[in-house]
Amino acid sequence: MKIDLSDFGKHAPPRSNGELVFDAPWQGRAFGTAAALVDAGHFSWPVFQAALIDEVDADQDGDYWTAWLRATTSLVHDLGLLDKPQLSERRLELAHQSPDDH
Amino acid sequence: MSGHQHNDPDDPALRVRAIEELLVEAGLVTTEKIDSTIHRYEHEIGPLNGARVVAKAWVDQAYKQRLLADGTAAIAELGYGGAQGEHMVVLENTDEVHNLVVCTLCSCYPWPVLGLPPTWYKSVEYRARAVREPRAVLAEFGTTLSEDTTVRVWDSSAEIRYLVLPQRPSGTSDLGEDDLVHLVGRDAMIGVRLAGVEI
Numbered sequence: 300m301k302i303d304l305s306d307f308g309k310h311a312p313p314r315s316n317g318e319l320v321f322d323a324p325w326q327g328r329a330f331g332t333a334a335a336l337v338d339a340g341h342f343s344w345p346v347f348q349a350a351l352i353d354e355v356d357a358d359q360d361g362d363y364w365t366a367w368l369r370a371t372t373s374l375v376h377d378l379g380l381l382d383k384p385q386l387s388e389r390r391l392e393l394a395h396q397s398p399d400d401h
Numbered sequence: 402m403s404g405h406q407h408n409d410p411d412d413p414a415l416r417v418r419a420i421e422e423l424l425v426e427a428g429l430v431t432t433e434k435i436d437s438t439i440h441r442y443e444h445e446i447g448p449l450n451g452a453r454v455v456a457k458a459w460v461d462q463a464y465k466q467r468l469l470a471d472g473t474a475a476i477a478e479l480g481y482g483g484a485q486g487e488h489m490v491v492l493e494n495t496d497e498v499h500n501l502v503v504c505t506l507c508s509c510y511p512w513p514v515l516g517l518p519p520t521w522y523k524s525v526e527y528r529a530r531a532v533r534e535p536r537a538v539l540a541e542f543g544t545t546l547s548e549d550t551t552v553r554v555w556d557s558s559a560e561i562r563y564l565v566l567p568q569r570p571s572g573t574s575d576l577g578e579d580d581l582v583h584l585v586g587r588d589a590m591i592g593v594r595l596a597g598v599e600i
């Protein structure tokens with residue numbers, strides 16, 4: 300077999316999986332938020348993983364990053380880091396802002 | 402953004418923003434930390450790291466032995482490690498055995514060497530079919546193995562993450578480590594393709 304290196308994107312190695320790591324910016328924020336919480340010691344990756352498995356299982360055909368976000372949200376509630384009314388209230392506030400407000 | 406005055410409070414983008422804002426205001430995380438994490442996974446941590454591990458194993462027999470004996474330690478020699486890569490097991494493909502990695506429960510994946518998993522790896526279809534009919538899945542990736550080759554499917558867990566050491570393509574004996582790196586694609590390190598047949 301003859302290998303032609305030019306076919307393999309010599310100057311563009313597969314740094315990012317050959318596809319976008321995140322399809323939308325919010326997915327990156329969801330990932331980064333959970334990672335920052337782990338990094339700050341609020342919960343461990345195995346604990347997050349267990350929550351993620353539950354969320355993926357609850358909605359098998361659903362979107363992966365939405366499940367990720369639900370896992371983060373439920374852990375943040377369960378651990379008492381934020382309370383539910385606080386989060387609902389902030390969501391409504393943000394929903395009523397016009398795009399120019401931020 | 403549509404420019405509508407009222408947005409859907411169930412929009413995930415808005416839900417993420419709400420939770421991030423509140424966590425930052427409570428002093429639990431920082432925006433800078435979130436930004437830097439995203440940046441690292443978009444630009445630094447990815448399958449190129451795993452490709453360097455594989456290429457080194459192809460040219461350095463002693464390294465390969467260390468890699469197969471203790472994946473985590475040998476990968477750390479190249480400076481890769483951390484979250485979701487604490488317990489790495491490296492699976493060597495040979496003429497006799499072809500290894501394929503899946504996570505049947507969710508998306509466990511060795512981040513330090515492969516970055517974040519591709520969409521198909523997280524799909525319910527791959528998670529189910531890789532176990533049930535691995536050869537059919539391999540064929541859809543264009544990978545056809547000899548009937549004599551045993552296919553082993555490995556289910557990742559929260560504890561153990563796998564990296565497949567693909568076979569070095571034939572006709573590459575004159576290539577050095579730096580050139581070989583470019584023959585090692587992400588999919589070969591998951592086991593759905595062979596090295597040297599992608600990107």
